Amino acid sequence: MPPTYHVDTISVDTTSVDRPRADQLEYWCERISSFHCTANSRVLRPDDFQGRATCQRTRSYQLVTWGVSTPQWVQRTKRHIHTGPDERYRFVVTTRGTLALRHAGNQRMLTVGTGALFTTNTPFDLGVGSRHKGMILTMPRREIDHRLGRGALLNTEMDLTRGLGRLIHTSLVTLKTERHTLTATQFDRASQHLTDLVCLLALGDTQPPTSHAREIEIQIRQHIRGNARDPRLNTESIAQALGWSQRQIQTVLRQAGTTPSELIRQERLHYAQQQLENPANVHKTITQIAYESGFNSAHTFTKAFRQHFGHTPKDHRDH
Known part of the structure; x- marks a missing residue:
């Protein structure tokens, strides 16, 4: 709904x-x-x-x-x-x-x-x-x-x-x-x-982080936010781009209560939400928006969107 x-x-x-x-x-x-x-x-x-x-x-x-x-x-x-x-x-x-x-x-x-x-x-x-x-x-x-x-x-x-x-x-x-x-x-x-x-x-309003793990976490989040639409973005590509090991990235995010895949999915969903609400995109299909947001299929996108927002991309656009 x-x-x-x-x-x-x-x-x-x-x-x-x-x-x-x-x-x-x-x-x-x-x-x-x-x-x-x-x-x-x-x-x-x-x-x-x-x-x-x-x-x-x-x-x-x-x-x-x-x-x-x-x-x-x-x-x-x-x-x-x-x-x-x-x-x-x-x-x-x-x-x-x-x-x-x-x-x-x-x-x-x-x-x-x-x-x-x-x-x-x-x-x-x-x-x-x-x-x-x-x-x-x-x-x-x-x-x-x-x-x-x-x-x-x-x-x-x-x-x-x-x-x-x-x-x-x-x-x-x-x-x-x-x-x-x-x-x-x-x-x-x-x-x-x-x-x-x-x-x-x-x-x-806080002091710059003194923990090395916290510094890594912030850089990971920034990298994901800037590259979430790339369908190739994953833990391996993040590690290569930032110069850390995959295990280090997974450990840092686990301590923060999340995972690389969860952060990537949330950024893609937020971008897709903006595209669905943009009147300039009324001609685009749900499938097009799914791919442009970094998802590999309309089915995967619709399932993730419903889980996150409580309704489908089509319902969101129609409303």
Whole structure:
């Protein structure tokens, strides 16, 4: 099936007498958990709480924007993770007030113009102050691991006030502003582009890698990204081009939680996705796009595309 796109908005005001305060707070906490993941949630000043949140989502990506009048605290424990695992990554941004994030043994205080990347498959505590506003972009784990390596660069505070960071912030705001004009494909493509930018910013905000293995991994990823459309690209050709042994390349990528063939397949699929969405390619057949993307047959391409995106190339183009 082609991707579907949903927009949901919730609003709560405990100063109103229309509904009992306890019912409103329970509704708010349950809906926020449904947007993200199971967790303990508590409003610290319930008597005058006002909250509003909007969730834009497809099967692959999600953007939640929110604003609250009084402090709120959220905690996800090992028990929550055991009963409701969720390996997706979150990129959290503060647009007003402050947000405290304790995750994987580190604590960050995010102020206006900062963001951080984290996963909800590790216990965390998150607290926001009065008159807080923020955004959380949810991204598939494979998209982050593919670019940064598994478990890399979590909790790194990122500056969103200038350069690439400012571009990310502006794009997130625009994605929310234009929420009712977007299609599922447009939302996914914009979110995928934002994922690329977040990863670039994360890499730029860290010190150059000191590990030789990490240096090799980065060069392998760069080589694959630049040559994925070549049907002859494989572990042997990568090793020859970079001057390392095949075993060394396989070992480095295994430590990063992936393989050469997986990286090659993902880059080819991303290129093919762009070609399917390009109106200039409407005359091209699925088979042509498959070969131009580096696949050796339309059958192999269609099978890989369905496994990765959840629908066929034809459905993607028709939608």
